[in-house]
Amino acid sequence: MNRLVAIDWGTTSLRGALLDADGRVLESQSHARGILSVEPGAFTQVFETLFGDWMLPAGTRCLISGMAGSKQGWVEAPYCACPAGAAEVRRRVLEIEPGRISIVPGLSDMHDGVPDVMRGEEVQIFGAMALTGLRDGLFVLPGTHNKWARVNKGTVTGFRTFMTGEFYALLSQHSLLSRTIDADAPLDEAAFLQGVAQSDNGQGVMHNAFGARTLALFGRMPARELSSYLSGVLIGEELRTQSIHAATDVVLIGSEALTLRYALALHAAGIEARTLGAEATWAGLHALSTPDDETTP
């Protein structure tokens, strides 16, 4: 098998890695060229400019994941419905340039008539399975729109999205709370865990977020701790909605800053999680580019 150009093309950023036949990263690059910055029709040109050199050896293939497969992206790759394993996703991979450039579809799920979607996270989940050897567990992908996915025997049986990252940004930058909160203050673990504990009172985030205002108003929490408290209130609310058994394997995939917070909140609930970063994306694209009978998941 040849080298693979693996690309995660998101809404606001674009990351690529050149992988050898075993999936090892030879080179990587990242650019502020998310799909929102690319004119319709200009995707081929942007791709060739940034990755043309990597594609030079004849037979080199490229596999892309993320929002590049959405309606606003390069080519729309229709969602693959859950339950879905690597084999189902592989069958739905869409060729942009036959034999050269392909794109991974996202996953969809449905709860009580309301759809849910992911694009790109499914690749990280399959990559995390390949890297950890796990075929069962709860895979948590913090970000602007967090995903909580359940995996059974290598198949993603279902998932839910939580707009936690976006709620945090809205509240800390655009709400009444922004007047007292320093959104860029470093994590204060004690205040964060106080927020996590508070979220368990059954009153929901619309009430508990207001505490970040009143604790400041009454001088009960220093301004530098308020952002950690608010973050704890939001992440705690997510955990509240999940029934996690002590025996469940929990895998966190994402940036160190975010996964650390989830690990702290889970630890407070008696659950230890494993953490993976960008390597899950490359492992996932490598796994999906490999024929069924050669893959781990």
Place this chain on the structure above:
Amino acid sequence: MNRLVAIDWGTTSLRGALLDADGRVLESQSHARGILSVEPGAFTQVFETLFGDWMLPAGTRCLISGMAGSKQGWVEAPYCACPAGAAEVRRRVLEIEPGRISIVPGLSDMHDGVPDVMRGEEVQIFGAMALTGLRDGLFVLPGTHNKWARVNKGTVTGFRTFMTGEFYALLSQHSLLSRTIDADAPLDEAAFLQGVAQSDNGQGVMHNAFGARTLALFGRMPARELSSYLSGVLIGEELRTQSIHAATDVVLIGSEALTLRYALALHAAGIEARTLGAEATWAGLHALSTPDDETTP
């Protein structure tokens, strides 16, 4: 007793009414002169310009409620802690100009070490008690920061704030959802109640709000209904946190557009509510300006 100049001086707006000795509204006016628009030190001047004529007859008194009593307002009137009835609030009324202009303190409450506050809504609650004759019940004040207050024997025993109005504004105007939602679309009752029902799934608003995105993405809800759906998800979440017994008297106080939505959501849960508007403010200021032994609440 003389006439009373009753003023509700909020963050972004200012409303005043001239009441006769029985509390009847003789004249009223409203201005976009909330406390945020008044320079520190200029409150007296703004007051005299707008209400000087009403104050002319010697012995006319003025009672003010709302954010004018906050740190950023005219004079800071420290919060009165719950439980608090009209008598307790009356004792904490602060004189700005002795015998002429006074200001009502807000209420504070405390849950598990986290404070909660209201300024102005307490006057509407006392007014609603005077107007309805109720001395027990659940008083709900929708707005940017909604209040749910429990009243027992004429005393506000406790309350909680929900940032529902602000969450709706943030999500419909500044989030990913704003791309598909028409925040100004008229209320669609069916979509609203669908959102209320959805909020009962135990997944919280950070998940359920995302449905306003995916229902649009999958063509399962027309764009004009999405704002009603989101509104239902948020208001339904508030109701979820309340344990309302069928025998509880529920009073909604606020604008017609908002109280209608709460009445619909409560009706869907088998609870009929009474609704009051601005008259509750005037009745409350009148009640608080009257000596203890003459008042209804």
